[in-house]
Amino acid sequence: MTKTIQLNTTERDPELWAIADSVVDPEIPVLTLVDLGVVRELKRMDKGVEVTITPTYTGCPAMDAMAADLKRAFEQKGFEPVTMKTVLSPAWTTDWLSDYAKEKLNKYGIAPPPNSTADKNALLGKPKEVKCPRCASNYTSMISNFGSTACKALWKCEDCKEPFDYFKCI
Ligand SMILES: [Zn+2]
Incomplete structure (x- = not known):
């Protein structure tokens, strides 16, 4: 059973999503932030990019590091400014982990x-x-x-x- 939540699939900008998919979880380096389902939306702005994330859970100590890593990844590709947005609702659940991500976790x-x-x-x-x-x-x-x-x-x-x-x- 595949149950991956993908927002705005049709509008996904491949370049932006590839950049986000290069950033790994600081605690679980086999998973990218896209695998985790933390990255919700990526929007090209007149200048720079807007990155919307949902924390895995409120107060997750790794979230600040994840947000900083994402911001840096976009800046390195020339996107400036990078505006970080956090959306708490709907709340993240492990159902957002793709089957592929679960398989990677298991292998790890x-x-x-x-x-x-x-x-x-x-x-x-x-x-x-x-x-x-x-x-x-x-x-x-x-x-x-x-x-x-x-x-x-x-x-x-x-x-x-x-x-x-x-x-x-x-
Ligand atoms: Zn065993």
């Missing part, structure tokens, strides 16, 4: 968040399925809700006994 050793259907299992009292990124076992347990960064929780695989990060932003 971070368990991607389950899709909404899997989350509904939690509402029905079933445990959340978090797959070990190394051996794909579902026999996993949470060690700590706070991993190496605020966006990750620390989990452990009971089969291969390896700890791994779980991308937990909702």
Whole structure:
């Protein structure tokens, strides 16, 4: 199931989106800010460019770095001034991660968040399925809700006994 939210797909300016897609998450360097769904809109202005972003969650400590990196990327390509806009609504959810992005996360050793259907299992009292990124076992347990960064929780695989990060932003 592919559920990627793409705003203004038809109006996407390939040059602008390619620049944004070159900026990676400072904490998860395999994902670009476009993969993450953080970049919402890119608009060419009379002069420069307007960049609209939605934080992964309010107060995410990496957001300032992401915004600064994006601004710099456009400036380096000659876009000036770069106007940064932040839109909080609709709020970012992990559903905005593309399947491709989830696959990249998994290869990087971070368990991607389950899709909404899997989350509904939690509402029905079933445990959340978090797959070990190394051996794909579902026999996993949470060690700590706070991993190496605020966006990750620390989990452990009971089969291969390896700890791994779980991308937990909702
Ligand atoms: Zn494992």
